[in-house]
Amino acid sequence: MAQDAYFDIDQRVRNTLARVFHLSAAEIGGDLRMGHSPFWDSMGHMQLLIELEKEFSLTFPTYEIAELLSTEAIIKTVEKYVQDRLPG
Amino acid sequence: MDLLRNSISGIDFLFLIPVLVCIAASALVGLLPKLRSRYGLLTISLLATVGVYRRAILGYVLINLVTYLFVLGLDRIPSSSQLQRQHRWRWSIAAMLVLVFVFLAGRYYQLETRPVSLGVTLFYFSLNMWALLRLITLLWEFGSGRVAKPSPLAFVTWLALPFTLIGPILRYSQFAQQLPLMYGPQRTEGIDSKEWWRKLFWATGQISLGLLLSGFQISLAGSANSLSRWEKVAISFSLTPWSFYLLWAGYFKFMEGLAMFWGLSLPPSFNRPFGRRNLSEFWANWNMTATSVFRDYFFYNRWGLAKVHLYLNTLIVFLMVGVWHGLNGYWVLWGLLHGIGFCAYLWYRTNKQRFAIWQHKILDAPLRLAAPLATYLYVCSCWFLPPTILKLIR
Numbered sequence: 001m002a003q004d005a006y007f008d009i010d011q012r013v014r015n016t017l018a019r020v021f022h023l024s025a026a027e028i029g030g031d032l033r034m035g036h037s038p039f040w041d042s043m044g045h046m047q048l049l050i051e052l053e054k055e056f057s058l059t060f061p062t063y064e065i066a067e068l069l070s071t072e073a074i075i076k077t078v079e080k081y082v083q084d085r086l087p088g
Numbered sequence: 089m090d091l092l093r094n095s096i097s098g099i100d101f102l103f104l105i106p107v108l109v110c111i112a113a114s115a116l117v118g119l120l121p122k123l124r125s126r127y128g129l130l131t132i133s134l135l136a137t138v139g140v141y142r143r144a145i146l147g148y149v150l151i152n153l154v155t156y157l158f159v160l161g162l163d164r165i166p167s168s169s170q171l172q173r174q175h176r177w178r179w180s181i182a183a184m185l186v187l188v189f190v191f192l193a194g195r196y197y198q199l200e201t202r203p204v205s206l207g208v209t210l211f212y213f214s215l216n217m218w219a220l221l222r223l224i225t226l227l228w229e230f231g232s233g234r235v236a237k238p239s240p241l242a243f244v245t246w247l248a249l250p251f252t253l254i255g256p257i258l259r260y261s262q263f264a265q266q267l268p269l270m271y272g273p274q275r276t277e278g279i280d281s282k283e284w285w286r287k288l289f290w291a292t293g294q295i296s297l298g299l300l301l302s303g304f305q306i307s308l309a310g311s312a313n314s315l316s317r318w319e320k321v322a323i324s325f326s327l328t329p330w331s332f333y334l335l336w337a338g339y340f341k342f343m344e345g346l347a348m349f350w351g352l353s354l355p356p357s358f359n360r361p362f363g364r365r366n367l368s369e370f371w372a373n374w375n376m377t378a379t380s381v382f383r384d385y386f387f388y389n390r391w392g393l394a395k396v397h398l399y400l401n402t403l404i405v406f407l408m409v410g411v412w413h414g415l416n417g418y419w420v421l422w423g424l425l426h427g428i429g430f431c432a433y434l435w436y437r438t439n440k441q442r443f444a445i446w447q448h449k450i451l452d453a454p455l456r457l458a459a460p461l462a463t464y465l466y467v468c469s470c471w472f473l474p475p476t477i478l479k480l481i482r
Contacts, residue, residue, distance in 0.1 A: 041368055042383050043434055046398055049388070059394075063177065063232035066384035084170075 009056075009082060013075050016055050020048045033070040045069075056082065092300075099303035103335070106254050107295070107342065109139040113250040114349035118279075126241060129270060129350065136250035144200065147214030151190075152247050155223045156240070158183050159230055163237040173233060180231020184224050191220045195415040217412050218255045221381050222247065225259040228385055235261045242267060251347040256340050256357045256377035263352075270351045279348050288345045294338025301331035324472040325465070333362065336375070362467075365459040367430050368437075370467060382409055398434055403427040421474035429466055 014028040021039040023032075034040050040048070049065055052058075052074065058081045060068070068074045113136045117123050123132060141148045162183075165176045194200060199213035229235045238246065238260060246263045278284055305327045308315065315323075340357035347354045354377075361374040371379055387405045390396050403424070410423020436443070 041372060042387060043368060043398065043437065046388065046396055046401070050396055059390075061177075061232075062389050063228065063234070065388035 009078050010075050012055055013052070013071065013078060016051050017048065017071065017074075020044065020051050028071075031070050031072045052078070058082070058085075094307040095300045095304035097303065097307065099299050100306075103299065103339075106140050106250075107339065109136045110250045110343060110346050112136075114346040118349050124271065126245075126271060130241065130245050130248070133245055133248035133250060137248040137253060140250070140253045141214065143203070143209060144211045144214035146204070146206075146210040147200070147212050148219065150212065151215050151219065152223070152243075155183075155187070155226070156238075156243055159226065159237060159243075162230065167233060176233070177231050180227045183231075184227050187215075187220060187223055187227070191215050192411070192415055216254070218253070218257065218378075219247075220412070221257050221378060222252070224385070225257065225381060229259060229261050235264060238264070249347075249352075251343040251350075251352065251354060255336075256343065256354060256375075257381055258352075258354055258377070259381075262355065266352055284345060284348065287341060291338045291341035291345060294334045295342060296338075298331050298333070298335030298338055301327055302335060305331055321472070325468045328471055329362070329468050333358065340377075362464055363460045364463055365456075366463055367426070367433050367466065370463055371430075379409075382412075399431050402430045402434060406430065417478050418474045421477055422470050425470040425473065429470070 017023060017032060018025065018028045021037040021044060023037060027037075032040075034045060037044070045065075045068075049060065049068070052068075053060065056078055058078070060077070060081075064077060068077060113132050116132055117129070120128075122128060137148070138145050162176055162179055165172060165179065167173045167176055194213055194215050200211060200215075202211065202213065203209045204212045226235075226238075230237065242264065245267075246258075246260055249258065249263075252258045305323065308323060308327075312320070337358035340354075344354045344356070357376050359373040359376065361370050364370040364373060382405050386408055387401050389401060391400070391404065406423040406427035407420065408423070409426070410419040410421075413419045413422070
């Protein structure tokens with residue numbers, strides 16, 4: 001069950017990346033990093049942040065925004081906040 | 089020949105002091121292996137700092153000491169729970185604001201020029217643009233929990249590093265990662281390689297050319313009244329940007345090469361910024377260590393609002409960059425012009441589809457060529473236009 005939830009986060013993060021940076025399904029696999037897509041620059045990063053916050057209904061602390069520079073880092077951070085929100 | 093003589097006479101040779109200090113610092117470590125120790129490097133760093141700051145050393149020590157004491161105080165706040173971490177973060181934000189306020193007050197009241205006599209004449213206040221950014225990165229990284237409390241030795245070595253005294257920015261996290269390597273056996277790896285010599289050669293060339301161009305510009309400024317408006321425009325769009333770029337790109341590259349003697353890897357600062365297709369690309373390649381601090385801390389920020397506002401953030405960041413350069417109308421306008429340009433590009437990028445009608449095989453090539461030229465002209469205009477605008481306002 002927990003694994004499903006994590007898979008869900010992984011997939012939702014990747015889908016958000018694909019939507020914001022106009023990437024195909026093949027391109028969003030693996031660990032995509034800032035700069036890999038021409039759209040993922042500082043402006044694109046903020047657009048991604050807005051979409052991620054909408055997607056997961058969360059607010060990243062300011063100091064963490066500059067750390068979310070790869071798919072892996074984003075997934076890890078989102079998982080951390082989603083887990084914090086779970087009851088118990 | 090006269091042109092060359094005039095250019096040389098206009099050069100500000102004080103710029104070479106930090107260069108010479110850093111050459112001496114690296115040569116000492118290269119020639120005397122015994123100095124490659126914690127206290128050896130610390131001693132050279134302190135001597136280099138005195139050499140660069142000279143009479144402002146008292147002010148430089150004071151501001152850094154106060155900041156370090158604050159970090160020690162901040163460390164007393166426990167950080168095991170989310171609430172405690174937030175508490176520490178808020179205190180570090182407050183400290184950053186105080187630091188910015190002190191920096192601005194120092195500029196406004198020109199505190200850096202007020203001496204105190206202690207046998208020798210010293211200045212009790214010194215917080216230049218690079219020292220401010222460096223301390224802000226420390227407060228940010230420590231307050232957010234990214235780095236642990238620096239030891240006094242690590243802190244002093246970091247703030248007194250000869251290669252970063254007047255830029256570029258080496259964040260404390262980047263420095264702390266490399267600290268063990270500075271005393272390790274691999275510290276001089278890469279020195280004497282073909283690439284290293286090429287880097288130093290280019291950097292020296294850039295500095296020399298930058299100095300000559302700035303000297304030429306200064307000699308021309310002496311006869312500014314006899315220059316026509318178009319000659320002034322030509323200088324602003326050619327000499328001014330290139331002399332500044334070559335000088336500082338060369339200086340930072342030179343520092344990167346020299347820092348390798350200490351086993352340090354400095355992040356790159358300039359990556360051919362002129363000729364980029366838009367303002368976003370220009371800023372991503374211009375003075376990168378400083379720009380990245382503004383981007384990471386102030387552009388990636390929600391400013392206490394529930395939603396991120398890209399246009400607002402853009403204007404805030406460029407106004408801050410402007411004021412960082414100088415607390416006067418010129419730099420505020422410079423920041424505003426860049427902010428407006430960046431917002432326009434942001435708007436264009438978000439609404440690119442509307443311009444699909446312009447995409448045409450015949451038009452594409454000229455547009456591709458026009459984009460770097462337009463970006464270059466806009467960047468130069470931001471340096472050139474503020475005095476004219478200020479005159480119009482007054």
